[in-house]
Amino acid sequence: MEEEIDYFKDEYELEAENRIRNLCWTVSGDYNMSITPDLESFKLSKYIGLYDAIKQGAFAKYLDKEALSTYIVKKVFLSGDKDYLMYIMQMCVDSAIKDALCQDRPGVLAIRKQAYEDILEYKFDKMTATFLGRIKIEVLKQELGFSNGASQNIDEYVKLIQSLENVTDSRKIIEAVDYIYNSCIDNTFEKKHGDLEKVLSVTMEELSEYDWKDFLNDEMYEDMLERYMEDIESELSDIANTPEEKKEKEEERKNNSSIRAYTEEDVEKIYSYVELNYGRSYLNENEQKRLNNRICRGMHTNCRLYFTEGILANPVKVNYQYKYAQRMISNNQFELNNNFRVVKKNISHLASTLKHSLIFRNQREFELSDNGLIVPSRLWRLGRVRDDRIFSKEIRKDNSRFVVDILIDSSGSQRKQAPKVAIQAYIISAALSQAKIAHRVMGFSTFWNYTIMQRFREYDDPESKDKEILKFLVSSNNRDGLAIRAATDSLIQREEDNKILIILSDGKPNDVAIKRSGAAKAKPYIGKAAINDTALEIRKCRSLGISVLGVFTGHEEDLIAEKKIFGKDFAYIRDINNFSNIVSVYLKKQITDT
Incomplete structure (x- = not known):
């Protein structure tokens, strides 16, 4: 996608966006890559925002993002919950790329360490409220080296995520995500909708026929499926926001969508x-x-x-x-x-039909009148009947x-x-x-x-x-x-x-x-x-x-x-x-x- 001009950003936001984009492009090596800067995360912690940008670049460089995104879309098509799937996928992707990323760019290690610490500081309470959040806390703690050990039910999933380190095979990542989702979020999914093979067998034709507008913030410019796929890809690097936060923001967006307020300067822009x-x-x-x-x-x-x-x-x-x-x-x-x-x-x-109607309309028609051509057969009416019109006038329509x-x-x-x-x-x-x-x-x-x-x-x-x-x-x-x-x-x-x-x-x-x-x-x-x-x-x-x-x-x-x-x-x-x-x-x- 061509980079669009956003007229509703102040100088600070524009500077932050440029920094994020340049960092992402540098890591990926692809300067034509479409990037969605996460300014909210950057405002919360610049390290979280920067690591998110680095991950977007690394995701494009080391993994098959189309295969991973397509799996998410197919799972959602079969009634999977996008936000929970994304949260699990983000943990798995982070594990898969972090070592290769730090080997290629050693400076990333310090940014990642600070980003992890900031996530625990700012998001700890919200993460402890859910089982997936507690899994993520343990993953981050072990990466930072101060874990006291996880409970048995959490440790299984932490080890599965850690087993993906340096894995570039998309299928293995997808299998891990699917297992965690079916075990932790919806243990009836396979019974209702089928196993992973059933999910992956969903065709692009089936996806194209589905109405994705309820999943999109803005359907203005793009084919809905393509836009949704791009949204999935851009969100896969998000390491800070929990599924519950995303759902709250989406609900707030829907509640506020009927009335939007802009300044006069905005309107001109x-x-x-x-x-x-x-x-x-x-x-x-x-x-x-x-x-x-x-x-x-x-x-x-x-x-x-x-x-x-x-x-x-x-x-x-x-x-x-x-x-x-x-x-x-x-x-x-x-x-x-x-x-x-x-x-x-x-x-x-x-x-x-139109031509014949016009021809019929233009045929010579006559109507009785008090002037025009005399109609001899009507002369007898003069002085004898009320309708004593004896003239005929031609009517032509154009x-x-x-x-x-x-x-x-x-x-x-x-x-x-x-x-x-x-x-x-x-x-x-x-x-x-x-x-x-x-x-x-x-x-x-x-x-x-x-x-x-x-x-x-x-x-x-x-x-x-x-x-x-x-x-x-x-x-x-x-x-x-x-x-x-x-x-x-x-x-x-x-x-x-x-x-x-x-x-x-x-x-x-x-x-x-x-x-x-x-x-x-x-x-x-x-x-x-x-x-x-x-x-x-x-x-x-x-x-x-x-x-x-x-x-x-x-x-x-x-x-x-x-x-x-x-x-x-x-x-x-x-x-x-x-x-x-x-x-x-x-x-x-x-x-x-x-």
Whole structure:
């Protein structure tokens, strides 16, 4: 992963991070290695923080960290407890690398000794409260040379950990970890889920299909499994924090995740962070300010809009998010190629329906009038019946009077079905292009207080721009009401008489509220409040004469929210083969009835 700029560190933290990174890189010999500095441990004790960095480097140099991390992930997949597994693995890894590390770099011995002493000083009470903690205390004491001997039930595990000294065979380390976990933490694991061979037989395909978001602090940038694997690897060198401390911190993070407070200076820095990870905006500063002042009101006060064509179109630099976006395009393209015939058939069917509807609309039609061409057969009505109109007037409707906006929910909740969503949007866009109907396609997601509006194609772009939708990328949250309001703001300014808004979403508007320094606290955009706000924006659209169709991309249990948001005008497509049939019914109705 490219090293990211963190804008929320003071000078002390940045200096500490640089020191930790340089130490880790020096030990590993790999200056491209991704490093996660443990600043909390460094603040507790600089020796603990430095030894943690040294261990990260040594772990990468001496052991197969991918094999060890994969075992942890597979064990968690089968209901193992990650924090306890990590704690055991950390003790075993430390034992395996410490002698080789000190032989290569004798200066590490003094740092390790002080780190061990500081762990016992600062963490002793918490470690004595658990069986694993008492095992670790005994391991550290024996390393420091002042152990009085361990009790029999602890000594077995201490000797097993010590037996791993200078072991580089990942399998032996994994066997030790698995034995200690099954013996000390969950003695029913093998009976319920199988032995070590069963754990190791879990396939990457099974892991990829699992939803890892509950295990992640931030799923914004990466494939969840890959991100989780990287988190595991970075935590394997942590020698200070107990499983109980990690669980407490995770619980605190979850409890505080709905409201986050940042200073005004932080908010300004967030803009640069957004620019770095979503690409530069195609609007200048004044244009963005005017839009924000006009649109970000009511429930969306203190929110901001950010209009971009994506990180691939206009990057600040080639960072991890850029590479992640490239991978996602490859995934979307693969899905398109894999369903090429079905997609082509859907585009052809939907385009044909649209064209025929427009032809029917443009057929010569006449209506009775009080002026125009005389209809001889109606002359007898003069003075005899109430309806004495004897003229006929031709009515012609113009194709150019239609315009369509396609708005795609690009939040992290769409991650599993992202390629499917991209294909659905592509089918609609390609069909509209073939029917010569002006349309725009945009995706939306919310990061901090910015709702990102990513433009894939503009209203009058050529047909070749339709495939830009394959740059569809999912991340973070979704403030649907604000995104719909922003799309409506520009759609309503179009000259066409008949305007249609198609929204592809999973019916789950959900955003973290931001509190700015000196400003009123924003309400969390979740649950009933978020659904009601989104439904309100849909009603506003319709009151302005915009026809709205929801294309549901979520799970069946969320249909209730989708119905509340869109009313009867939404399509639930379970099978891509039937996509064009369902969508064409709605669009045909809109064209022929207006």
